[in-house]
Amino acid sequence: MTTTANVRRRHPRPQFVRDADLALILDGEWTFAGDPFNVGLLQSYERKLPDAHWKIRVPFSHQTKASGLSDTQQYNVVWYSRSVPLRSLPRSDRSNHSERGRYLLHFGAVDYEASVWVNGQLVGSHVGGHTSFSLDFTEQVNELLSPAKPNLEGSLLIAVRAQDAPRDMSQPRGKQYWKQTANGDSLPESIFYTPTTGIWQTVWIECVPTTYMSRATIAPDVDAGTVQVDVDINFEYLDPLVSRKPFFVECVVKLAEHEECSTRAPVSQETSSCSMTLSVRQSGRHPAATARARMVTPGVLPPEVNRDAWDNGLALWSPEHPQLYDLTLKLTMAGEADKVCDRVDSYFGMRKVSIDSQGRFCLNNRVYFQKLLLDQGYWPESGMTAPTPDAFEVDIMQAKAMGFNGVRKHQKVEASRFLYDADRLGFLVWGEMANAYEFSSRYVERFTREWMEAVRRDVSHPSIVAWVPINESWGVPALNTSAHQRSHLAALYHLTKSLDPTRPVVDNDGWQHVYTDMITVHDYRDAETLERAFATRDAATAERVVGYPVVLPPLSGQQAATLMTQKLPILCTEFGGLGLRVDNVSKTEGGVAWGYANASSQDDFLRQFEQQVRALVKHGVVQGFCYTQLADVEQEVNGLLTADRKFKLDPNKVKAILDSVRPLP
Numbered sequence: 001m002t003t004t005a006n007v008r009r010r011h012p013r014p015q016f017v018r019d020a021d022l023a024l025i026l027d028g029e030w031t032f033a034g035d036p037f038n039v040g041l042l043q044s045y046e047r048k049l050p051d052a053h054w055k056i057r058v059p060f061s062h063q064t065k066a067s068g069l070s071d072t073q074q075y076n077v078v079w080y081s082r083s084v085p086l087r088s089l090p091r092s093d094r095s096n097h098s099e100r101g102r103y104l105l106h107f108g109a110v111d112y113e114a115s116v117w118v119n120g121q122l123v124g125s126h127v128g129g130h131t132s133f134s135l136d137f138t139e140q141v142n143e144l145l146s147p148a149k150p151n152l153e154g155s156l157l158i159a160v161r162a163q164d165a166p167r168d169m170s171q172p173r174g175k176q177y178w179k180q181t182a183n184g185d186s187l188p189e190s191i192f193y194t195p196t197t198g199i200w201q202t203v204w205i206e207c208v209p210t211t212y213m214s215r216a217t218i219a220p221d222v223d224a225g226t227v228q229v230d231v232d233i234n235f236e237y238l239d240p241l242v243s244r245k246p247f248f249v250e251c252v253v254k255l256a257e258h259e260e261c262s263t264r265a266p267v268s269q270e271t272s273s274c275s276m277t278l279s280v281r282q283s284g285r286h287p288a289a290t291a292r293a294r295m296v297t298p299g300v301l302p303p304e305v306n307r308d309a310w311d312n313g314l315a316l317w318s319p320e321h322p323q324l325y326d327l328t329l330k331l332t333m334a335g336e337a338d339k340v341c342d343r344v345d346s347y348f349g350m351r352k353v354s355i356d357s358q359g360r361f362c363l364n365n366r367v368y369f370q371k372l373l374l375d376q377g378y379w380p381e382s383g384m385t386a387p388t389p390d391a392f393e394v395d396i397m398q399a400k401a402m403g404f405n406g407v408r409k410h411q412k413v414e415a416s417r418f419l420y421d422a423d424r425l426g427f428l429v430w431g432e433m434a435n436a437y438e439f440s441s442r443y444v445e446r447f448t449r450e451w452m453e454a455v456r457r458d459v460s461h462p463s464i465v466a467w468v469p470i471n472e473s474w475g476v477p478a479l480n481t482s483a484h485q486r487s488h489l490a491a492l493y494h495l496t497k498s499l500d501p502t503r504p505v506v507d508n509d510g511w512q513h514v515y516t517d518m519i520t521v522h523d524y525r526d527a528e529t530l531e532r533a534f535a536t537r538d539a540a541t542a543e544r545v546v547g548y549p550v551v552l553p554p555l556s557g558q559q560a561a562t563l564m565t566q567k568l569p570i571l572c573t574e575f576g577g578l579g580l581r582v583d584n585v586s587k588t589e590g591g592v593a594w595g596y597a598n599a600s601s602q603d604d605f606l607r608q609f610e611q612q613v614r615a616l617v618k619h620g621v622v623q624g625f626c627y628t629q630l631a632d633v634e635q636e637v638n639g640l641l642t643a644d645r646k647f648k649l650d651p652n653k654v655k656a657i658l659d660s661v662r663p664l665p
Contacts, residue, residue: 015420015423018343018344021090023204026058029057029058030058032062033049035079040161041161046079058082058203062198063197065381078162105134107133108203109130110198112171114160115161117157117158117159117160118159119143129434162199164195169438170446171443173434174412175193196385209331211237213329216229227280229275231249231267233267245333247331247341249274253327254326255288255323258291281314318368319400319406323350326347348462353465361504361518370571373640375399391645394645396427403655408432409430413431420461428463430468433468433470437474455496459499469493473510476489479508479512479552483555494515510522512549523575530572530612530615534615536619537570537621575616576596577628579638593636609657614661
């Protein structure tokens with residue numbers, strides 16, 4: 001099997017792909033019921049939904065038009081069900097100890113708490129509205145295949161109960177608004193949007209071998225010219241008769257179909273894992289002919305000269321040259337001619353993110369200026385769910401057409417397909433968690449667990465260049481006086497660094513930094529004020545934005561803060577927000593259309609935009625910026641695109657402004 005880019009683009013988990021025939025996508029029509037009085041468990045909705053039910057189009061939430069319901073009623077509990085014929089299940093011919101292998105039911109995301117039944121039997125649950133999870137339902141399949149009474153014409157009834165408390169402020173929710181009308185309908189306003197309840201990302205079934213690889217973490221090292229691959233293996237269902245046989249993982253790395261390197265490492269059954277390091281650096285000055293052909297761009301210097309694409313035997317990943325290496329993993333068992341038990345295709349980018357001694361952000365050891373957009377990840381008819389398979393690509397390519405090289409994916413853990421498109425198209429991403437709005441021990445437990453899941457899932461994507469657990473002190477409102485909340489913020493920083501030491505972590509984007517690798521500031525003031533605020537490092541870090549200090553001073557009796565003495569990059573990660581209404585802007589009822597400032601025309605918009613950008617970079621203090629925002633969202637009309645992703649402005653004029661900006665070295 002060769003995993004092409006097209007196969008990956010269709011796959012719900014593009015960086016960990018088995019044979020496409022082993023996956024069954026369950027998006028489409030399901031049965032749906034609200035459960036406003038929480039009687040579903042008592043009345044066995046997991047076996048049969050009530051007569052008062054509707055049809056819903058998964059993965060779109062019931063609040064959206066794309067779901068077929070457009071029901072903005074806020075239910076604390078909702079139910080889904082779908083029947084899957086047994087004969088439609090994918091089947092593995094690599095299963096090593098059973099005819100059909102194991103069956104996993106994958107959910108991209110269910111907001112917020114999910115419980116799942118198959119044929120009336122609970123198979124598992126998950127808490128966290130933005131992260132993926134998988135459940136094994138093989139036993140329910142085997143019951144239909146019982147030798148005593150096989151039922152090949154049988155079916156599996158999948159039932160999902162989703163609980164989402166709309167006014168629980170300790171629940172990580174991001175921009176989903178908790179305010180409601182008297183009738184219980186959602187009421188978005190200001191910077192908050194229509195909430196999302198229940199299933200909102202792809203649901204799919206995968207057939208895997210009895211013993212299978214469950215995760216691969218890929219960490220490139222540009223300086224060493226190596227890549228480290230850590231693989232987790234599930235031995236839970238291993239036949240005791242073969243449990244003593246050694247297992248190995250074989251790893252092959254290719255660049256444009258040209259094999260670069262390979263290795264084979266033993267698997268530890270004690271830790272159910274395997275780790276290997278491969279040298280991917282080529283000898284000689286030139287890439288292989290097949291790889292070189294992919295690196296050559298008309299009008300650009302050859303890759304051997306343009307060292308952003310090829311340097312010291314490595315094909316480097318960047319927004320300008322998003323080179324990806326293919327990686328194949330095979331789990332083999334000794335004996336039986338080293339039988340292949342499982343195979344997974346993946347990829348990675350040779351990319352390094354660092355901060356140099358002068359406090360400058362670097363990509364692949366070269367100073368790199370980030371020109372980012374704030375991306376809320378909402379669409380007018382589908383909410384938080386991408387409306388079409390190519391929606392992510394449209395967003396990325398339109399942003400690049402305007403001269404931007406990345407996004408802050410704001411208050412949302414986006415679907416894996418978005419990160420794959422960012423990887424293959426060359427687009428920087430700041431990975432950010434959806435925040436809560438109330439601090440408590442319950443919040444700390446919920447938030448920390450889900451954030452760890454998000455980082456672990458997405459850590460191998462080259463496009464991600466920074467982690468942002470908290471935005472604007474949301475969930476930690478008493479940082480000025482609370483040592484407790486400061487400890488939580490510092491703990492999130494150190495936890496993230498322990499999970500991924502290769503990327504910078506921004507503890508609290510916008511202001512009130514405690515521990516951070518980059519000092520980030522949100523400032524929506526006019527160009528004249530921006531120029532003054534970012535004239536010097538001292539001015540930028542001493543500024544109080546909307547009443548908050550950029551860097552928190554130490555609390556009485558605590559050790560003095562160290563951030564002010566360090567050379568950290570300073571970035572303005574929210575600014576602009578210019579509102580410009582056009583005829584085809586969509587707006588949600590109840591929300592008053594607004595922007596942080598207003599532009600009277602396209603020319604006025606471009607004038608203000610250019611003034612603000614130039615003001616930020618004039619004195620060389622700012623090492624990157626993030627403009628608010630990519631697209632209009634409901635009542636917000638401050639996007640460079642309309643809500644349905646049409647350009648409000650000539651993209652070439654926006655790009656000319658960004659291209660003309662040359663930050664001081």
